[in-house]
Every structure is written in C-alpha cells, then in structure tokens.
Amino acid sequence: MSEKPTNGRKAFGHIAPALADYTDNVLFGDVWERPGLSPRDRSLITVASLISLYRLNELPFHMKKALENGVSKDELIEVITHLAFYSGWPTAASALPIAQRAFEEAGQ
Template identity: 65%
Template structure:
C-alpha cells in the first residue's frame, strides 16, 4: 500500500492509503485512516504527494491486474481506473449501498464468478451476514429460485473461508 502525505493547515490528519494506482502508479483515490474512513479522489486533494519507498504493493497488484491483467491489460486498466477508481468512489452512494446493489445485480444475473469477490467486499463494507442472506431470500422471488440457490452456495463458501481466515 502506498502512503500519501497531505498537508492542510485546517486539518490535523495527514496520512491516506492509496486504494488504486494507475498504469504509471499515479494515485487515483485515497482513504484517510486516522478518522472515520472517507474516500477522496486524489485530484481533489490539493498538495497530496506519494511518499517514495513507502509501498508494500507492487505495480501489478490491483483487482483488475490480478484477475486478468496478464491477458487483457487494457481491460484491467479500465477496471482499476474507471470501475474501482471512479464509479465505486462516487459520493452519491456509500460503499455499503454500492455493495448491496452489486450483490443483488450479480445474483439476479447469475454472475457467480464475480459474486464471491463482491460478497467479501460487502462484508468488508459493513453488510452483515444476516443482511446478505436476507437480500438473497428477498431476490429469490424476483430473480428466481435457481439464482438464490446458487448465490447461497457461494455465500456459504465465503462464510467458510472467512471462518478459516480468522486466527
């Protein structure tokens, strides 16, 4: 993770973590980690500078690059910059709300390849296990029993993985 320094006389916090970096490792979005997490586009944060040498993340480490950057680098770049670097960070919906919408859409459209990633992201964004089960139960009547059944099987695996990761 890259650390970003931000100096603003009106604020006491100064450290942000980079959520995504562009092809040239330019920070696209940062999150302050001293207070309540808040998402910013680095272009809207004046005087933000990446600290040299403060990286635990390689240039190849990003959601798009990890998923398919080896065979579709342009699509990986669009995924990282536009989907996760812009769309997910728009202020009109919280990350929690975006996770609800995304899980519901993936379930209803039978997109089981992407569903585990977004179920984990939903848990990370504050959606409870019970809420995820309820959203799937509710959508069974709108998207069909097979989509709900498949989503519950995926959710069970995500829950099991989560339990196995805890110390």
C-alpha cells in the same frame, strides 16, 4: 497504466492489461468512489444485481467485498431470500453456496 498489483491486474492483467486498468481505475476508482452512495450501499446493489443476473463468476469477489464494506452475513442472506421471489429460485439457490464460502473465508 499503473504497474502496482491491483485486483484487476492480478485477476486478468496478464492477458488483458487495458481491461485490468479500466477495472481498477474507472470501475473501482471512479464509479465505486462516487459520493452519491456509500461503499456498503454499492455492495448491496452489486450483489443483488449479480444474483439476479446469475453472474456467478463475479459473485464470490463481491460477496467478500460486501462483507468488507459492512454488509452483515444476515443482510446478505436476507437479500438472497428476498431475490428468490423476484429473480427466481435457481438464482437464489445458486448464490447460497457462494455466500457460505464467503462467510467461511471471512471467519463468520
């Protein structure tokens, strides 16, 4: 396993080094780097999935990543609004404060 301070290693490498390695090398190394979708498209899909599945722990990281990958603030709000009708009002309402924090942290 690599000793460089990657996102997975920083987040939980101290307790689950193998999971951190899989996160860094397989998920963000192999899966996210596949040529079939752009990082922007992968971010839109991931954010929509996390909102729909009510995965609030992972959502802040992926909202920030989506902004870094070129998804706009307006697009993320539109995703949340659209999902209110498909994944439920509570999932969309719960995503809004997370989005607002991500926007503030990104200076948007």
